[in-house]
Amino acid sequence: MKDLIIPPKGWTKDMGTPERTGKPVHLTIDGVAITVPAGTSVMRAAAEAGITIPKLCATDSLEPIGSCRLCMVEIDGHRGTPASCTTPVTEGMQVHTQTDQLARLRKGVMELYISDHPLDCLTCAANGDCELQDMAGAVGLREVRYQKGENHFEVRANGETNPRYIPKDSSNPYFSYDPAKCIVCMRCVRACEEVQGTFALTIEGRGFDARISTAAPDFLASGCVSCGACVQACPTATLVEKSVEEIGTPERSVVTTCAYCGVGCSFEAQMRGDQLVRMVPWKGGQANRGHSCVKGRFAYGYASHRDRILNPMIREATDQPWREVSWDEALAFTAGRLNAIRETYGRNALGVITSSRCTNEETFLVQKLARAVFGTNNTDTCARVCHSPTGYGLKQTFGTSAGTQNFDSVEKTDLALVIGANPTDGHPVFASRLRKRLRAGAKLIVIDPRRIDLLETPHLGDSWHLPLRPGTNVAVLTAMAHVIVTENLTDQTFIAERCDLDEWADYAEFVRNPDYAPEAVEGLTGVPAGLIREAARAYAAAPNAAIYYGLGVTEHSQGSTTVIAIANLAMMTGNIGREGVGVNPLRGQNNVQGSCDMGSFPHELPGYRHVSDDAARAIFERAWGVTLDPEPGLRIPNMLDAAVGGTFKALYIQGEDILQSDPDTRHVAAGLAAMDCVIVHDLFLNETANHAHVFLPGSSFLEKDGTFTNAERRINPVRRVMAPKARYADWEVTQLLANALGAGWSYTHPREIMAEIAATTPGFANVTYEMLDARGSVQWPCNDDAPEGSPIMHIDGFVRGKGRFIRTAYVPTEERTGPRFPLLLTTGRILSQYNVGAQTRRTENVVWHDQDVLEIHPHDAETRGVKEGDWVRLASRAGETSLRARITDRVSPGVVYTTFHHPDTQANVVTTDNSDWATNCPEYKVTAVQVALSNGPSAWQESYTAQANAARRIEAAE
């Protein structure tokens, strides 16, 4: 028997229809008085009053359609029995949800439904988790009087093949679609439209012939992006997770945070014992509001993949096979090497790389290990290669390195300017929220060399695509500023109140120069001047305009300048400090924001305080009982340069794969090979581990407690749902290593690390695990000035005081096309894969993307004799690789595009060591290349594979 505790602990009730805002309306339901906002449905009002009206086609994530008729009610003074889901409340309304008439009618409805539904409940995957079953119970259905007749579920009827029977579709790797169980409530169709915005599903036929259709042979061949919204919406087992079919229903649920992109979706990890049954997006998640994408929803199988390394391993030299050892032996070996290196070469020969995939607490400990135990500021993080220019640019202009908004803000946006980002692939759940707004009429400007999917949003209104040449962001944005200033479209009140006026006057004069006019830069940028003018006018005219940007902004030699140009645009139009506006960096990894906040950079202590700041250093010196170095340490590229130069010898890398993710692979490999002690702490033997001496097994996000901070500065709890498979959580491993070096740390739980962060970092002063448990999440700054956290920043004034305008002149990158390398390569991501692919390649997601391909324009392909699917050689001055071509006009002539998810393609062999002037963030987005037909993998790829295979050998146990 079920535990009859209603509602069960942690249960989030389905309110039936979406929440509304409006004036209060008073009504009575079954004698219970209730007040709800105008526009609320009777169904939702009843739910608010604690009364559950039977329903099938309604759910609170979707607009109601009143199709199933199960939710009918009686209303005094109204004729008939209206559907409560589509009937809005009115003042003084008297509603009855349970009368003899209603009971009889509902039984009739259920009887009809059940007459065309297979009664295989005991062996059905939804057994115990089926709304149809629940409703049959709720209305007291005891018999089905209809004769067996035409139906959709029997394979054979009357000895003949049943023409209405459609076999189960198992083509999607994660869920199945069984039309026999479908009740045509259209929840899946509506979820695909309203929540996800893909419109992959529809209804074909009418009445008894109505069927759900993908308009394709099967789900996999359709436009479905496997976000899971339809599966979640389905009230029966028609759409059900294959994991539930295999394992059974979950018995407990733990709310945690996705470990993929910077959106930071909240999920319920639904468990049976210590086995994860499924990840279901949590309605209470304030970043995702109950939505998910294929990665977070389904691609968690890597956490239990057979490639996981579960024992520590060491080796004297990297040409030897690995030797599995005990934790004690591994730590003793590592400490011995590190001490010897420090003795011989000094403390600055050591360094660490913190992970943007690990928790705040783990990152904090790794930089503490460098600063307090190694005695060096040589700490950096993969944010170096993605959003370090955001840190610089926003700190200079606004005063702090963070996005200004929460994701909910998009619901108030009238125009979104998306530059250098591909949200439908990189930040899918945010993209769905943005698309919802675009369908409601918000305008869209996309500045991108490629025609991204966002531009193909169904029901998109006014939109502009500025297909600029890679590397000319600053020219385009400064030209937009020129238009806004010369056409007097600025917000003078905002500027006068909020910005430094001398700097504004200087900047305004600077951009008035005709050299920055759209007509003047058209030749450089390739964007028609008229288009830039239209976009600038639209941005300035929108009541609420928001800028969303990604790595197509930062990963350039002028990355920091571009971020400044973005901030200038937002300030001059007054688009800062309220809902619907702002400057929003879309962070690549789950904890990029957090790893930056936690002092991962070599020049900044936690909370973005410079290491030369005596007062800030004193706080940590007191807390840690050590003296800290006041000089900045080495950045990742500097570490590699110093290693090649012979002065940098040891590197502890937690949860990053710099050999695959960082530019100029040969240079990275040379740097790693020159070190005497490379410690890789990871789930898998990644590419970097090919050059490592010590491998410490890591723990997945399911195996530890901690917090991630997403792109909207939201500190989200990560909760342990199973024991660490390799015995220790990552924070424990760092502590063991520190203690092997004599540190004497004694943390027993990550909450104690958070307490240390709060005690030392002003923006986190009031953050505790108890608060996160109570509130779900909180956005920093969270301290006595902002006890509830800070959804929107710079409301009454900028963090630095007055907003600062800074001149932004376009400087062409040194990476130029020429006769040898006439094309420009730019790189990006795809929906189904994530970053270097270490996680997603170890899931079924490979069915969507099993190799990186080179997108090339038909004109460029034709002149080279390249056809769809041909092997092509992609060469730059840094190196060459081979991959298959895809011919598309998504890219402009002269531009080619690829992803970097697969190690056997290694797009980064081709990228160069050019970098951002301020932060050394690599210029991934612009590489001059040549493309030519080839026979297959390059010699380099083959030798790389051979070396990788040799380096991954593990000695057989004796």
Add this chain to the structure above:
Amino acid sequence: MTENKLVRMANQIATFFEIQPSDRAANVAAHINDNWSPPMRAGLLDHVAQGGDGLSPLVLEAAAMIRPARAS
């Protein structure tokens, strides 16, 4: 680190500050002091001492304000 790289990085920084209205050299020096490790700064200053081949005039002007590495 090779001198070439240091020269390139320093010139890139100078290019940004060159067009700013004031304190150009001071800002170049401050950016390098804030972000470069002592050995990198020492490498650049050595190169300046040897004539500063390839460095932009603004970097050479800023050199006097670049903090030398402390003896440790």
